[in-house]
Amino acid sequence: MSNQQNFRPRILLVSVGMYGQKYLAEATRQDVGGDVAGVVDVAENLAEKFPVIAEKNIPVYASLQSFFEKDRADLAVISSPIHLHTAMVLECLKNGAHVLCEKPLCLTQEETLRLASAAKEANRFLALGWQLNYDRAVLALKRDILSGRFGRPLRMRCVHAMRRGRNYYARSGWAGRITVDGVEVLDSPFMNACAHHFQLMTFLLGDTMEKAAALAQVTGELYRGNPDVENYDIAALRFTTATGVPVCYYTAHPLKTKNLGQEGLAEFEHGTLTWGKGKPFLVKTDTGEEINYGMDGNTPLMQKLYDAVQCVKDGAAPLCGAEAGLSHLNAVRMAQALPVGKIDPAHVVWIEEGEDRFPCVTGLEEVFLRSAEKWALPGEIGLSL
Numbered sequence: 001m002s003n004q005q006n007f008r009p010r011i012l013l014v015s016v017g018m019y020g021q022k023y024l025a026e027a028t029r030q031d032v033g034g035d036v037a038g039v040v041d042v043a044e045n046l047a048e049k050f051p052v053i054a055e056k057n058i059p060v061y062a063s064l065q066s067f068f069e070k071d072r073a074d075l076a077v078i079s080s081p082i083h084l085h086t087a088m089v090l091e092c093l094k095n096g097a098h099v100l101c102e103k104p105l106c107l108t109q110e111e112t113l114r115l116a117s118a119a120k121e122a123n124r125f126l127a128l129g130w131q132l133n134y135d136r137a138v139l140a141l142k143r144d145i146l147s148g149r150f151g152r153p154l155r156m157r158c159v160h161a162m163r164r165g166r167n168y169y170a171r172s173g174w175a176g177r178i179t180v181d182g183v184e185v186l187d188s189p190f191m192n193a194c195a196h197h198f199q200l201m202t203f204l205l206g207d208t209m210e211k212a213a214a215l216a217q218v219t220g221e222l223y224r225g226n227p228d229v230e231n232y233d234i235a236a237l238r239f240t241t242a243t244g245v246p247v248c249y250y251t252a253h254p255l256k257t258k259n260l261g262q263e264g265l266a267e268f269e270h271g272t273l274t275w276g277k278g279k280p281f282l283v284k285t286d287t288g289e290e291i292n293y294g295m296d297g298n299t300p301l302m303q304k305l306y307d308a309v310q311c312v313k314d315g316a317a318p319l320c321g322a323e324a325g326l327s328h329l330n331a332v333r334m335a336q337a338l339p340v341g342k343i344d345p346a347h348v349v350w351i352e353e354g355e356d357r358f359p360c361v362t363g364l365e366e367v368f369l370r371s372a373e374k375w376a377l378p379g380e381i382g383l384s385l
């Protein structure tokens with residue numbers, strides 16, 4: 001049945017919160033190649049919030065168990081809070097569904113490997129929602145890196161920070177938290193909202209199309225700019241991969257600029273890669289050749305959904321499996337062990353915009369940009385926040 005191209009997989013959307021609603025929108029406005037079998041979410045007034053649920057007669061369930069008691073799905077797309085992923089992935093696999101789970105899959109290496117082997121045993125795929133790993137420009141670039149076209153990677157860096165304020169943290173109980181009810185969450189810009197371009201760098205440095213590069217060491221500076229957040233919300237980090245490549249990343253939420261970056265640079269033996277918001281992935285080689293892979297925006301954000309549906313039909317598995325997120329996960333844990341510095345409240349200015357309030361650490365943008373320029377942590381070049 002799965003080889004028939006006219007077969008339309010039944011898709012279960014698990015959690016339609018801030019991010020999961022994008023899957024609902026995509027799967028109800030476009031033909032994604034499959035049909036929505038149901039939505040699982042505990043939120044009240046879902047039908048009011050998403051009129052399409054009634055328009056398309058999509059059944060809503062308060063738990064996975066209540067869905068699977070009545071129905072079946074070929075593909076479950078999980079966009080629940082991180083600490084619920086593991087139990088939900090296992091439940092979906094147990095009930096015969098392939099799984100596309102939003103990033104990060106979970107918070108430990110052991111759990112990642114356990115989930116990967118549960119998928120293998122169930123003969124189902126477990127794909128992750130790191131959208132850049134589905135991006136056609138990124139995939140073409142990685143193939144060229146792996147072929148040795150630019151020589152050995154020497155170092156990589158990226159600045160990516162996004163302003164987030166009161167409403168972002170108020171949307172749910174796990175935002176900005178280290179634990180929820182004793183369960184680890186480790187939420188931070190590095191772990192969650194601004195994770196993608198760090199994950200991208202580890203993916204580009206990975207030695208196969210499925211894997212990201214393992215990380216050996218970290219040095220870094222973490223700060224809490226927003227006093228209402230439990231975890232850190234500013235990070236300047238320099239990792240070294242297991243093969244000795246430095247990877248620098250600068251990310252934060254309490255800043256005046258809505259979006260700082262993404263601004264990426266990677267040096268190879270025989271070429272330099274640049275990428276960023278509104279800029280293509282571009283390699284200039286030392287022979288003067290320019291290779292333009294295109295912008296990441298050329299691939300739809302929801303390509304992951306289309307690819308997952310196609311894989312269900314083909315009996316294949318998306319490249320972005322459980323192991324794709326392991327390096328980012330290890331990096332999150334390595335960063336989490338670093339001390340969190342205090343910021344003088346006099347350096348935090350609160351601004352109001354629309355219905356929201358944002359804490360902004362004075363001068364953060366300049367500190368990040370000057371540090372990145374030197375491949376440094378702020379303190380190493382005499383800068384402080």
Ligand SMILES: NC(=O)c1ccc[n+]([C@@H]2O[C@H](COP(=O)([O-])OP(=O)(O)OC[C@H]3O[C@@H](n4cnc5c(N)ncnc54)[C@H](O)[C@@H]3O)[C@@H](O)[C@H]2O)c1
Nearest residue numbers: 015016017018019020040041042043079080081102103172
């Ligand atoms: N790929 C991306 O670019 C991207 C962007 C943002 C978030 N995410 C990821 O998406 C996931 C969800 O993040 P979010 O910001 O949308 O979270 P959120 O807190 O905004 O939404 C979570 C949803 O889960 C529902 N929920 C809570 N408990 C539930 C339960 N027991 N059963 C079913 N549903 C339940 C909530 O009602 C809510 O609708 C996270 O893994 C996050 O990292 C990915």
